[in-house]
Amino acid sequence: MFGSDATQRFTALVQQRTGLQAYGDRFVGHFQGLPAWCKTEMVGNMAGSFRGDGGLLGGLAGLMGGGMAHAMTGGSFFMKHEYVIELAGNRLPGGSIRENTSMFRDHTWQQRQAIGPRTSSGVPWIDQRYEVCSADPRFMPYVCSSPELQQMLGQWPQLNLSWEQERVWLELIDSPTRINSHFGTEAQQNGEMILRGLYLVAAAARATFAR
Secondary structure, three states, rough: OOOHHHHHHHHHHHHHHOEEEEOOOOOEEOOOOOOEEEEEEEOOHHHHHOOOOOOOOOEEEHHHOHHHHHHHHHHOOEEEEEEEEOOOOOOOOOOEEOOOOOOOOOOOOOOOOOOOOOOOOOOOHHHHHHHEEEEOOOHHHHHHHHHHHHHHHHHOOOOOEEEEEOEEEEEEEEEHHHHHHHHHHHHHHHOOHHHHHHHHHHHHHHHHOOO
């Protein structure tokens, strides 16, 4: 998906699906009544570079996806997708829910770190599947008691969701090949992936509201 015509089509589809408008290097606006923005960019896999996994040539893999380009470069450049809901004026305790590290899930290339010490969500399956952290042990059980958030969590791959004082932030950093295996090319080109990310971060924001 290259060229100005493709970019215009993509921008129009994102606006149609989410209501967000292209502004500089991101889409900005209101999603489900909440101030939101999202952004996609190419980033270096610093851990991979230190291991000698392709160096600067990894950018080729980011542009071309998997296959030969990934084999040539080692995938040292990843794509970073960010979805953010702004909650100005709030003072949330802060917390995060991230995939547990395993042989299939690597945290080394993630840029947004855990917020606070390890704690419990109060929901057994969430505690089993994810790394739940917060400085306030009451905060994560509160937000994780939201049925909407529980439903959305398991639908997102490589979860790295965090609550700051005034915003909720979802980050996805991975190789184009793995992202494509989760979402498919069409969802990335027609705005569906952005819509799904915004649904999750909006649910996480609503989970902080008084119930």
